[in-house]
Amino acid sequence: xxxxxxxxxxxxxxxxxxxxxxxxxxxxxxxxxxxxxxxxxxxxxxxxxxxxxxxxxxxxxxxxxxxxxxxxxxxxxxxxxxxxxxxxxxxxxxxxxxxxxxxxxxxxxxxxxxxxxxxxxxxxxxxxxxxxxxxxxxxxxxxxxxxxxxxxxxxxxxxxxxxxxxxxxxxxxxxxxxxxxxxxxxxxxxxxxxxxxxxxxxxxxxxxxxxxxxxxxxxxxxxxxxxxxxxxxxxxxxxxxxxxxxxxxxxxxxxxxxxxxxxxxxxxxxxxxxxxxxxxxxxxxxxxxxxxxxxxxxxxxxxxxxxxxxxxxxxxxxxxx
Amino acid sequence: xxxxxxxxxxxxxxxxxxxxxxxxxxxxxxxxxxxxxxxxxxxxxxxxxxxxxxxxxxxxxxxxxxxxxxxxxxxxxxxxxxxxxxxxxxxxxxxxxxxxxxxxxxxxxxxxxxxxxxxxxxxxxxxxxxxxxxxxxxxxxxxxxxxxxxxxxxxxxxxxxxxxxxxxxxxxxxxx
Ligand SMILES: [Zn+2]
Numbered sequence: 001x002x003x004x005x006x007x008x009x010x011x012x013x014x015x016x017x018x019x020x021x022x023x024x025x026x027x028x029x030x031x032x033x034x035x036x037x038x039x040x041x042x043x044x045x046x047x048x049x050x051x052x053x054x055x056x057x058x059x060x061x062x063x064x065x066x067x068x069x070x071x072x073x074x075x076x077x078x079x080x081x082x083x084x085x086x087x088x089x090x091x092x093x094x095x096x097x098x099x100x101x102x103x104x105x106x107x108x109x110x111x112x113x114x115x116x117x118x119x120x121x122x123x124x125x126x127x128x129x130x131x132x133x134x135x136x137x138x139x140x141x142x143x144x145x146x147x148x149x150x151x152x153x154x155x156x157x158x159x160x161x162x163x164x165x166x167x168x169x170x171x172x173x174x175x176x177x178x179x180x181x182x183x184x185x186x187x188x189x190x191x192x193x194x195x196x197x198x199x200x201x202x203x204x205x206x207x208x209x210x211x212x213x214x215x216x217x218x219x220x221x222x223x224x225x226x227x228x229x230x231x232x233x234x235x236x237x238x239x240x241x242x243x244x245x246x247x248x249x250x251x252x253x254x255x256x257x258x259x260x261x262x263x264x265x266x267x268x269x270x271x272x273x274x275x276x277x278x279x280x281x282x283x284x285x286x287x288x289x290x291x292x293x294x295x296x297x298x299x300x301x302x303x304x305x306x307x308x309x310x311x312x313x314x315x316x317x318x319x320x321x
Numbered sequence: 322x323x324x325x326x327x328x329x330x331x332x333x334x335x336x337x338x339x340x341x342x343x344x345x346x347x348x349x350x351x352x353x354x355x356x357x358x359x360x361x362x363x364x365x366x367x368x369x370x371x372x373x374x375x376x377x378x379x380x381x382x383x384x385x386x387x388x389x390x391x392x393x394x395x396x397x398x399x400x401x402x403x404x405x406x407x408x409x410x411x412x413x414x415x416x417x418x419x420x421x422x423x424x425x426x427x428x429x430x431x432x433x434x435x436x437x438x439x440x441x442x443x444x445x446x447x448x449x450x451x452x453x454x455x456x457x458x459x460x461x462x463x464x465x466x467x468x469x470x471x472x473x474x475x476x477x478x479x480x481x482x483x484x485x486x487x488x489x490x491x492x493x494x495x496x497x
Contacts, residue, residue, distance in 0.1 A: 082461050105456040105478025109463050124454050126479055189480040192470075 003301045004111040004118045005292060007127040008164035009193065013171040015303040020137050023284075023291035035297050036063035041094030043069045043087065044121070045101040050260070050282070051121050051130075055098050058289035064297070067094055084113045091116045096296050099123075117296035125158050131259055132164035134288040135218070138281040142255050143215045146173040151210055153179040154220035154240050154265060156186045161259045162220055163190045170197035177210045178203045181236050184226065207242070212249050217242075217275075218257045219265050243267035247275055257281050352384075355403040357425040358415070363388045363396030365418060370400065372414050372494045373407070381405060394421060410447045414494050416440045417474060443468055448483065449495040455479040465495070 040059040044052050056066045069090050083106060091097060091114035099107050100121040107120030107127070122128040139145055150169065156162050156178055167190065169176060176194075178186060178201060185203065186194075194201055204210055211217070222240055227233035241264055247254065258266055258278040270276055295302045361369055366385045375381055382403040391397035406426050407415070415422060416438035426434040445466045450457045456478050457465040467474035473484045483490060 080460075082459075083456070084462050101456075102454070103456040103459065104452060104454050104480070105476065108478050109456045109461060112463075123456075124479075189475065189482050192475075192482060193480075 003116075003296065004107075004120075005129050005296075005302050006107050006111055006118075006120050008129045008132045008168040009127075010303065011129065011132075011168055011171065012303075016133065016136055016168065016171060019133055019288065019291050019295065019302070020140055022295060023133075023137055023287045024141075026290045026294065027284075027287040030061065031063075032061065033063035034294055035059070038062075038064035038095045038297050039093070040064060040066045040293065041069050041090050041097040042066050043090055043097055043099045043101075045083075045099075045106075046122075048100055048122065051100065051285075052098075054282075054285040055119075055121065055289050055293075057286045058293055061286065062290055062294055062297075064095075064293075069093075083110055087118070088113050091118075096293065117302065119292060119296065122160060125160055125163075127164050128160045129164050129168075130285070130289055130292060131161045132168045133292065134281065134285040135161070135165050135257065135259075136168060137284050137288050138257060138277060139216055139255075141284075142277060143253065145169075148172065148174040148215050149177070149213050150174055150216040150218060151177040151179055151207065151214045152218045152220070153207060155184045155222045155226065156180040156220075157184040158223070158226060159220045162186075162218075165218065166190060166199075166201075167193055167197070170194060170199040175200045175202070177201075177214065179205070179207050179210065179240070181205065181222075181240070183236075184222065207240070207246075208249070211247070212251065214254055215251065216255050216257060217250070219262070220259065221261075221263055221265050237265070241265050241267065242270060244269040244273050247273060250275065351430065352382075352401050352403050352427055353430055354428055355401065355405050356407050357427060358400040358402070358407075358419075359397070359423045359425065360391065360394055360421045361398040361400065361419040362394060362421070363391075363398055366398035366400050368418060368490075369398070369415060372418060372490055373402075373411055374494070375402065375405075412438050413441055413444045414447045414490065417444070417469065417490055440469055443477070444474065447495060448474065448490065448493050450476045450479060450481055451483060451493050452476065452479050452481040455481065 040055065042052055042055060059066050083101065087097065087110040094116065096117040097114060098119045098121050099110055102124050104124040104126035106123040107118065111118045120127055120129055136145065152162055152166060166176060176199060182205060219242065222237040224233050244267065247270065254275050255277040256266065256270060256275045260278055260282050292302060358369065364387065366387050375383060377383065384401040386399040388396040389399055407424060412424065420438065420440055422438045424436050424438060425432045443466055446464045448465060448467055450465050452458065455476060457463055466477045468477055473482050475482045483493060
């Protein structure tokens with residue numbers, strides 16, 4: 001059935017195209033009652049107002065409603081209830097759940113305990129697949145997803161949007177240029193997947209040499225807390241900022257993307273260039289989440305079933321000591 | 322099948338090469354009850370002991386042959402652990418470090434069971450995830466589960482990879 005969306009790893013090219021096509025159709029027709037009477041549970045165990053609002057806008061535009069379960073969770077969590085118990089309870093109140101949680105693998109685990117569709121809206125430094133789908137949508141609308149040269153720059157180690165995007169892009173004919181400081185390169189697990197997928201990936205510490213080749217430059221924020229001291233942070237983060245002048249050597253059609261919020265990594269003067277796409281990207285989040293929710297609530301499953309099966313299957317043959 | 326010399330016969334499979342001396346030496350340490358782990362890659366015996374949580378502090382009698390010439394492995398380690406039989410979980414973890422190992426369960430000097438370890442596609446409940454931010458690190462009702470890769474294993478929840486190198490695995494073994 002493939003009813004849960006946990007990781008970009010589960011997305012095949014056909015899956016992605018199905019969601020993006022549906023998003024484009026919903027974007028054109030802006031329906032208002034396709035899912036009237038449905039309730040979406042928003043379970044945010046860490047704050048992310050933007051993502052939460054984007055899901056809320058999506059379900060309301062489909063004619064459904066959202067339950068913000070934040071308050072319930074906060075009180076249960078402080079009482080020491082497990083996530084597994086919490087989601088089992090919440091699943092009884094809603095037709096689908098959206099989960100954001102600080103622990104990696106939280107969505108995968110939670111999905112094993114619920115029978116309604118569950119969508120991962122970010123689990124720690126792990127996966128953030130709905131962001132990936134809206135990124136892909138934005139890329140496809142602007143420059144297409146094949147024969148693409150994309151630069152992904154900034155914090156590639158902790159940036160979950162980057163992990164998901166990079167994996168999903170392996171479904172397409174793309175060359176990925178990963179641009180980051182040495183200390184913030186992609187983690188081993190993601191690297192392993194990229195290799196296994198036969199991805200065409202090149203790593204760089206400097207944007208300038210690859211900029212002229214790029215169709216897309218995806219910028220992410222380098223956070224202060226990744227560095228032991230302020231001076232080191234300032235020195236390194238400063239090298240991964242762009243402004244309008246820095247893009248002089250770029251292709252005319254280059255698009256610049258960012259998951260937002262940005263702080264200093266993209267100077268405001270880039271907003272005025274024809275390259276900027278980050279606000280459009282954020283807006284696309286609603287259409288893509290509408291498409292996902294519509295498919296999830298339609299009962300047919302979001303995707304074809306692959307490797308996100310239930311853990312219960314694996315435990316059957318287990319010997320206990 | 323279970324003749325009294327079965328334990329030693331497995332050594333003989335490897336003889337015929339450089340020296341017959343090790344055969345003799347190992348016969349000296351022939352055990353009455355316990356487990357003989359043979360065909361461990363040369364030099365990994367101590368890692369295997371680490372993974373099994375055997376450090377001698379519980380008084381176990383353990384004989385170790387290291388870098389014994391072998392047909393199959395070039396150099397192999399052999400471990401004899403008295404009064405201890407390995408559980409399925411322990412065999413699963415062992416398979417990750419020493420995929421070619423053979424296990425002889427010895428009872429009253431007889432080999433009561435002899436098997437090769439099998440590499441499972443997944444291991445559950447025998448390793449803990451080293452990622453402190455992994456959902457399995459908390460108090461959730463979930464069994465840490467790893468996909469077995471060609472080299473190493475990978476947490477199915479957070480994706481963290483534990484290396485094939487024994488040190489990595491023994492540090493996170495959670496069996497017994
Ligand atoms: Zn883990």
